[in-house]
Amino acid sequence: MTIRHGCFFSYAHGQHAYMSKFKNDLIDALKCYLEPHFDNENELFVDSEQLGGGDDLDEKIARAMCESVCMIVIYTPKYEAHAYTRREFAAMQLIEDERKKWYTLPSHLIIPVIMTQHPLSLPPQISGPGMYVDFSRYTLASGDLKTNPEFLPDIKKIVLRIAQHYHYLKQCTPPGHDCGRFVMPDIPPEWRAVPPPHFPR
Incomplete structure (x- = not known):
């Protein structure tokens, strides 16, 4: 196995300035401060295609994840609503x-970055294990x-955190480990139970 990426970037695409600018600002900042460590x-590996499936794309994503040290999750309520992002999350857990x-x-290995809080609560997949960082105070005026x-x-x-994992992985990866054998898991279920429909009396 060859380490090719410091971090795999997992996020739900946005069409407007708020989501796009936050993603690009975070990418720029992490590239800037990670460079001296590698x-x-x-x-970073940032999938700019996310075309919704297909064997070629699945193989590309699976290999990129396996060849990455960690994974950054830009958490928004949209993230957990999308099957492909939940699938990336499950893959990094494997x-x-x-x-x-x-x-x-x-x-x-998964580092959640909170861009937008869920109006009810963060799911346990994000709030439970390890460290997450809360950037929900970010606005388009943040610079x-x-x-x-x-x-x-x-x-x-x-x-x-990424740099620490990087050095462990360089020292401890078994000889001959082949990332070409890693495959994406099935799409996991939704993170929250879907409430039954409520009809007014």
Whole structure:
């Protein structure tokens, strides 16, 4: 196995400025501060296609996830509503289960970044295991994340967590491990129970 990416970026696509700008600002900030930690690897894998399936795309995504150190999840309520993002989340959980056999994980491989809080509550998949960082105070007026002192401490936490996993993975990956054999799991069920329909009396 060759490490090719510091982080796989998992997110639901948005059509308007708020979601697009947050994603691009976060990508820019992480690339900036991850660069000193890596050798020849890409800082991030960002799937700009997300065409909704197909064997070729599934193989591409599966390999990119396996060749990534960690996964960044941009959490919005839209994220958990989409089957393909829940599937990416489940895939990285499988990768984490495998890597637990190689070394003692210092933290989970999935790093949730909260862009928009759910109006009811965060799902346990996001709030339960490990660290998440809350960027829900971000607005289009926040400016550049990589130079905004309000967000820099959280950016640093994310970067250090990825860098730590990177060095463990370089030292502990079994010889001959083949990421071409990793396949995407089936689409997992919805994260929240669907309430029964309520009809007014």
